[in-house]
Amino acid sequence: MANNINFNSYSDAPVFNIKAVTQRTGISAPTLRAWERRYNVLSPSRSDGNYRLFSERDIAILNWLNERLQSGMSISRAVALLHNSQHKHGTSNGQTNGQGQHAEFSQLQSRAGNYVSAFAVEDDAKGLNLEHLRTQLHRNLIQMDEHNAHATFAEALAVYTVEDVCQNIITPVLIQIGEDWHDGLISVTIEHFATAVLVGKFYSLFNALGTTHGPLVLVGCAPTERHEIGALMLAFLLRRRGHNVRYLGADMPINDLVESARKLKPRAIVLSAMLYESAGALSLLPPRLQAYAPDTLLFIGGNAFRNGIHPALTSSKTVNYLGNDLQEGLKSIEATLR
Amino acid sequence: MANNINFNSYSDAPVFNIKAVTQRTGISAPTLRAWERRYNVLSPSRSDGNYRLFSERDIAILNWLNERLQSGMSISRAVALLHNSQHKHGTSNGQTNGQGQHAEFSQLQSRAGNYVSAFAVEDDAKGLNLEHLRTQLHRNLIQMDEHNAHATFAEALAVYTVEDVCQNIITPVLIQIGEDWHDGLISVTIEHFATAVLVGKFYSLFNALGTTHGPLVLVGCAPTERHEIGALMLAFLLRRRGHNVRYLGADMPINDLVESARKLKPRAIVLSAMLYESAGALSLLPPRLQAYAPDTLLFIGGNAFRNGIHPALTSSKTVNYLGNDLQEGLKSIEATLR
DNA sequence: AGGTTTTGTATAGTATCTGTCTAATCTTTG
DNA sequence: CAAAGATTAGACAGATACTATACAAAACCT
Known part of the structure; x- marks a missing residue:
């Protein structure tokens, strides 16, 4: 931007x-x-x-x-x-479809025609604006309209806090796009593109912050997990609040996490898991971390743990479960670290 | 801001x-x-x-x-x-003796293990040659010194063109880090971190450019391929030269590529493959693309094709092989698109 | 120390850029 | 209607930049 x-x-x-x-x-x-x-x-x-x-x-x-x-x-x-x-960058923000866009984009849009009602209106006056921004971002992305996706993002940031944008716009839009793909409404190409745009956005924001000093916090994805966006948003939000964060990316193997914890002695390791299998692969981590790096706190979160799917992990005493959403996770981390 | x-x-x-x-x-x-x-x-x-x-x-x-x-x-x-x-530029082939470097790396590794200070200041006559910049960036990364990694990057860009930095600094440093990991000199955590920093950098640069109009060019990774950096650099360099590029990220399935080519009618699809298997999975693409989207040009490149490992693909008439390095690839694409 | 080179700054004269002023006319407002 | 505010077009002066030459302090050599 x-x-x-x-x-x-x-x-x-x-x-x-x-x-x-x-x-x-x-x-x-x-x-x-x-x-x-x-x-x-x-x-x-x-x-x-x-x-x-x-x-x-x-x-x-x-x-x-x-x-x-x-x-x-x-x-x-x-x-x-x-x-x-x-x-x-000539064209102005959004509503008009067509123009320079490929005709096929509009086709994709009409095929995904039910997206408008896909988001439940949450609350009060805010809800309408959020709803509008979600719809607009969703449309921008499935039309591969990168320029206006960035514009919508900026618009959202002008009104809401970054935390709100992450939780109430980015996350639901990505979930919706994932469902669109699952339902055959959009191709994986579009889904990849949308992810790449948003991931790229957060990489930019993350980089723009620069490093600070303080206790080291490692943020990454659980083993085999390749959906980066959740971990990346968390890394960004933590760094934004002044923590000394290093982002590790997708698919962190257990062995290396333990080894790194032993060597780097981070204050905390935060791992995100979206898929069931990724979360399952995590179960070996807590005891080994306890043995080799007892001072390092372990936080886990992500959709894989929702609805109590992995009770052994989310209710363990050696693991800190981040809760149901980003803001809960942030609070949980900050409360524990202090 | x-x-x-x-x-x-x-x-x-x-x-x-x-x-x-x-x-x-x-x-x-x-x-x-x-x-x-x-x-x-x-x-x-x-x-x-x-x-x-x-x-x-x-x-x-x-x-x-x-x-x-x-x-x-x-x-x-x-x-x-x-x-x-x-x-x-051309002359420096910064290969150094392996032994001395290994020793140096293990030393650095142990220093990184302690993670002492973010500022290891050494302001004695810093060279600006490629070899020095590579060494410096490599050191920054394996020490998880994100701040100075960015500084080195900026320093490199001050003197060399972005193309040169990609080809003669970023690429060899990442290859070196991959080898370091393979040789057990660094943990996968460090390797992930280094990749995330550089990938993030290029996402930022890519985003900063904004979109243009013109024939659509899709850039992504071959099926199963998860090493994004090559495709990302190529996407960035192409967009920088004014092409209308959309970046699709890692692991693009064949079926969806064909489907998207049919729908979006891009002028070109550019795919990168680093691993042998990823390149192998590509062999099904050219005939299907020929059948369903005959006007879309297919470009392939990446380390997987080096040393003539996949002659069926690199010498095919329906596929454009990008050659041995980024700059060759750029030239090849621009020559064909014109 | 003495001589040479390096290097930042100064001067003079000219050209361009840019904010403001003027004069004459028109519009809005009380 | 009168006063205040805007309009245009042209003019002007101070600020800024240009070239080319000159100068003096610093750095370097014997």
């Missing part, structure tokens, strides 16, 4: 006269007119009496330009940069 | 006037001009009014030079070093 200069989410309703813009941007009126004349930036619509009428989007653009100026860039170069990037 | 425009890693786009460069590097304008005149370092393009226009890459180079100066090196020597390493 760092690269995207995307002002599409701002309203383009023409409402502000030039004085209002001056107040909100700190740019004088003559300067605004000069910029418009010389660099062809902004084309505010006009009132009946030919007065300029600026939009919220115009103001966002002006503030962005102001930031460029602040960093030493000249106004001509900043505008050139703006124009460049506007041309590069 | 939002005000940082991070163009496609270190892009060559000429966007910064000299004042912006001064602010971002701390080097005065006269000095910048003197360096350009005397040492032939940087050749910024010019605006209509003959003003210098620097790129993100130029700034990275300047920051790197600044670091050399901080550590006592003279500007002439720093520039010479820069030029030297840039010319060295």
Whole structure:
């Protein structure tokens, strides 16, 4: 998202006269007119009496330009940069299907036509917005519309906390896409693509945070488990809260986990399992961890443990079960680590 | 965060006037001009009014030079070093004697085992040649020093093109780490971590580029293949060159590839295979693709095909073999697509 | 120390960029 | 209607950048 200069989410309703813009941007009126004349930036619509009428989007653009100026860039170069990037990703966010999209995408969409009702409306006013964002992200992904998927993601982050976005948007959309695939509504190609986009997103966010100091926390997937997204979101959220996290990726063998725990002496190991078998493979871990690295805490979580499928693990005293969702898991980890 | 425009890693786009460069590097304008005149370092393009226009890459180079100066090196020597390493591209085949390296690795391994400090500072004349960067990145990774791994990556990108970094740094380092693991020098935890860091890096870069329009190109891994990095680098490099790429991730089943080719009608499908079995599973694809989507070009590549292991595929007329390395592969794809 | 090279900065003169000002006209508002 | 606010077009001056030459401190050699 760092690269995207995307002002599409701002309203383009023409409402502000030039004085209002001056107040909100700190740019004088003559300067605004000069910029418009010389660099062809902004084309505010006009009132009946030919007065300029600026939009919220115009103001966002002006503030962005102001930031460029602040960093030493000249106004001509900043505008050139703006124009460049506007041309590069031209289309605006979402609703209209078709355009440059392949016709087959719309076909896929209509085949998956029942997705609208797939999400249960959870609660109050928030529910509607969440619902809308889920629907939009789901549509973006199954249409392979990567650009707008990122835009929707950004939109969601503007309104909700990262934790909420992870739990109430990303997770349900991915579950829905998994079910769509299971029901033959979408191909595995689309499913792979959607996963790759979201996994990529979280890798980006995770990387952007950078490392901190403190007790080491290893996060990864259970043996044979290849669904990374849950572990990755958890790794990201933990690092975001200041923990010293290393992300290990999919399919961590038991032997190596024990060996690494012995050598690296992490404060905690957090493992995610989505599939029944992956969770089953975990049962050997707690006793061996207890023997070789008694100071390392073990956390497990993921859909594989839901509905009490693996009671031996979720109720064990040497294992900390993360609970039913991400936020519960975060709380559980932080409560135990402190 | 939002005000940082991070163009496609270190892009060559000429966007910064000299004042912006001064602010971002701390080097005065006269000095910048003197360096350009005397040492032939940087050749910024010019605006209509003959003003210098620097790129993100130029700034990275300047920051790197600044670091050399901080550590006592003279500007002439720093520039010479820069030029030297840039010319060295093809010639450096950084193979070192195996024994010495093994010893070094075990030593590093034990250091990694203790996981002492994230900052093992060694600011004695850091070389910029490929061999040094490889060694440094390798060390960062097996010490789980994520912060400095990213720093090394950035340093490499300041001097070499992204293509060179992929081919001559990332790939050999990952191969080395794979061998280290195979030889029992490092645990699979370290190997997973290293892979996750680099995969994450390329996901970030890939995402930062954003989508374009044009003929669709699907990039992914052969069936059962779970080593993503090759396909991911290729997807990134292709998108960087303006192709309309969708990345599909690991393990694409044959049936779904055919089905997607029929529906999405991509101009090309590019598949990477590292393991022998993955490449073998591909043999069914060409005839079916020919039958169901005759207009879609198929490209295959990856270590699995080296040394002529799968002659039926690499010499087939319906399949385009990507050749021995990334750059060959890129050339091959672009030559065919045109 | 004395001589040479390196290297950041300074100067002068010219060109370009860019914010503001002016003058004349038009629109909105009280 | 008068005052306040906007409009355009042109003009202007200070800021910024360019080239080319010059200079002096630092670094380096004997």
